Amino acid sequence: MERIAVCPGSFDPITKGHLDIVQRASAVFDKVIVVTMVNADKKPFFTSSERVDFIRRSVDDLGLKNVMVDSYDGLLADYTKKHNAIAIVKGLRAVSDFEYEFQMALLNKKLNPAAETLFFTTSSENLYLSSSMVRSIASLNGDISNFVPACIYKDIKKRFEKKGV
Numbered sequence: 001m002e003r004i005a006v007c008p009g010s011f012d013p014i015t016k017g018h019l020d021i022v023q024r025a026s027a028v029f030d031k032v033i034v035v036t037m038v039n040a041d042k043k044p045f046f047t048s049s050e051r052v053d054f055i056r057r058s059v060d061d062l063g064l065k066n067v068m069v070d071s072y073d074g075l076l077a078d079y080t081k082k083h084n085a086i087a088i089v090k091g092l093r094a095v096s097d098f099e100y101e102f103q104m105a106l107l108n109k110k111l112n113p114a115a116e117t118l119f120f121t122t123s124s125e126n127l128y129l130s131s132s133m134v135r136s137i138a139s140l141n142g143d144i145s146n147f148v149p150a151c152i153y154k155d156i157k158k159r160f161e162k163k164g165v
C-alpha cells in the first residue's frame with residue numbers, strides 16, 4: 001500500500017521553511033500532497049491559484065517527483081480520508097507554535113483516526129521564518145530573497161509592486 005502524507009497550510013506564500021519540510025517528507029513517504037487550505041483566522045494575500053502555482057513551481061524546481069500540489073476548501077480530516085493519507089505532516093518552529101498545532105492535531109485525530117499528525121522540527125536556519133514576516137518585509141520593499149524559493153522570488157516581489165503596498 002502506498003504511504004501517503006498530506007502537508008496542509010495557508011502557504012501565503014510558500015517559504016523556504018515550508019519547502020524544506022515538504023522535501024524531507026518526500027524522502028519518508030511514497031507520496032506527499034501539499035494542499036493549500038482555508039485558515040478561518042486568516043485572510044490570504046495571494047489567491048488560491050497563485051499559492052498553488054508558487055508551490056508547484058518550487059516543488060518542480062527541486063525535482064520532487066512524488067510530491068503533488070492541490071487546494072481544498074473543506075476540512076483537512078475529510079481531505080485525508082478522501083486521499084487515504086496515513087499522515088499529516090507539519091513543521092514546528094518554536095514552543096509558540098505548539099499549543100495551536102497540538103489542538104489541531106487532537107481534533108484531526110478525532111475526525112479521522114486513520115491519519116497521524118507528525119511534526120518535523122524546522123531546520124535551524126528557518127526557525128525565524130513565516131509567511132506573514134515575508135509579506136510584511138516585501139510590502140515595505142525589503143529583500144525577501146533569502147526567505148522564499150528562488151524560482152518564485154521575482155513573481156512575489158512583482159505582486160507587491162502591482163498592489164502598490
Ligand code: PNS
Nearest residue numbers: 008009010037038039074075076104107
Ligand atoms: O499555514 P496555516 O495557516 O497554519 O495552516 C492551517 C490550516 C490551513 C492547515 C488549518 O487552518 C486547516 O486545517 N484548515 C482546514 C479546515 C479544517 O480542517 N479546520 C479544522 C482544523 S482542526
